Amino acid sequence: MEEAGRAFSPNRGPVMSQSAPLSPPLKEIPPKSADLSAWYTAVTLKAELISYSPVRGCVVLRPYGFGMWENLQKHLDERFKATGHENAYFPLLIPESLLVKEAEHVEGFAPEVAWVTHGGAERLAERLAIRPTSEAMIGTMYAQWIESYRDLPVLINQWVNVVRWEKATRPFLRTMEFLWQEGHTAHASAREAREETLRMLEVYREFAENVAAVPVYAGAKSASERFPGAVETFSIEALMPDGKALQSATSHDLGQNFAKAYGITFADADGQIKHAYTTSWGMSWRMLGAVIMTHGDDRGLRIPPKLAPVEAVFVPIVKGERRDTVAKAHELADGLRAAGLRVRVDDRDQSPGWKFTEWEMRGVPLRVEIGPKDIEAGAAVVVRRDMRKGEDGSRTVVAFDRLEGAIRELLEAVGASLYRQARAFLESHTLRARDRETLVEYCTSRAGMIDIPWCGRDECEARVKGQTGATTRNTRALEEPPGTHCVACGEPAKVSAYFAQSY
């Protein structure tokens, strides 16, 4: 929930799960409800998603965290393929002369670029940028590859690391080196490029909601928030429990700006040489930060099943000399693994209670308990991570021979439930402001996504930002009747906008 005493929350409800009264407090992490920042940092470390490294602002993505990234990749990549894209790989190092070709672009990224100046002991004749993004490199290659309208569209994506020299870093949310994917496409017409930009925005929205279980608002960025060099930038924006918005993916219509800078031309059907229209779109491991903050509770992570490295963990209960529960757990888990489920048996020499707490903290969606009583009954106890201890439906007794189907159903249920909870939070913290005082009050207190009719002008947004720290997150077609005035400044409204403070 909100940071205690800070966030104004007019419609606060028991949306995010509180720790159950029967569950003892965790030793490793402070309660999420008490201090979101401290909780967030602790849980990323203690759940072994990441480790800090000897390099400032750069983290190690540990196997459990990488498992989440792999699942994100799998689901997103299959959506890219389904929309006609192919993967490729472009160089990490970008000659300065390429990077500077698009003026707005280089200006926007200049403060964040890391440079390679030496090869061994020799100073380079031209320094090389470590890619902060790859428009320059990919645009240069597209210029070579594209000659005719018959070569278009070009639909390529790459899964890579990028480096941006950041001043303040936080695991997943902002690191100097991070993993992402960047799609880059070239088209014969402005209309096609715009369609592609919106198509991929929709892919991100659908992915965020159905795979990551994170509800988002999709829309257009304001001019001040636009990608340097883009004609228009679109984003999906999620709302974190502290009332700050998190930009979770962007999709850019680059128009002909990069085609002109990098010489991407083609002979069209009418015989004219024309500049192509390009797009780029990206989602980074920041999305995992959104998942962590959105779903986690006082007892740790709650990972949506489709992203969970372990979907179900088996905890055998050993009694005296009886080790048959361990064998049975392995037997059942092997069967599920063969059926394609991601399961693990925790047969370490720890008490069951210790394991329950450990795997809850690490956010595994389902726990399967196999004890002597269960073996007698021919059934296991399956416990859901999305519900509180003792809540109706949190424990299900499932016959061994029905386990696979039941687990598949429960995983679906957990995912849907996490989404429902997050959706309820977003909706209850999306507030319409219809006068300036209310807008300022909501923005200042981080009440959530503040929805207003907006004029769309830079100076108006800048004034709100100066006063409250909030900016537009994204905008959409005006939902009010024509003639409505901007809530922030009183000029005629052009769009509907969400204002919020952001990460």
Added chain:
RNA sequence: CGGGACGUAGCUCAGCUUGGUAGAGCGCUUGCUUUGGGAGCAAGAAGUCGCAGGUUCAAAUCCUGUCGUCCCGACCA
């Protein structure tokens, strides 16, 4: 980049004010007993006190610098 805080065993921290042989709990190792919500007993291992200078007979402790982390702000696709 500005303001604030922190850095001592794998983890959480005490010790620093007032300089004098490095501490606790948890974890770890071994053994035995345990195991349906973070087990018990016994024995044991484990720290260049972030790093570099300085002051001092003597520095975890005082001073300077530096690196890193956290919080708040600025900046940020």
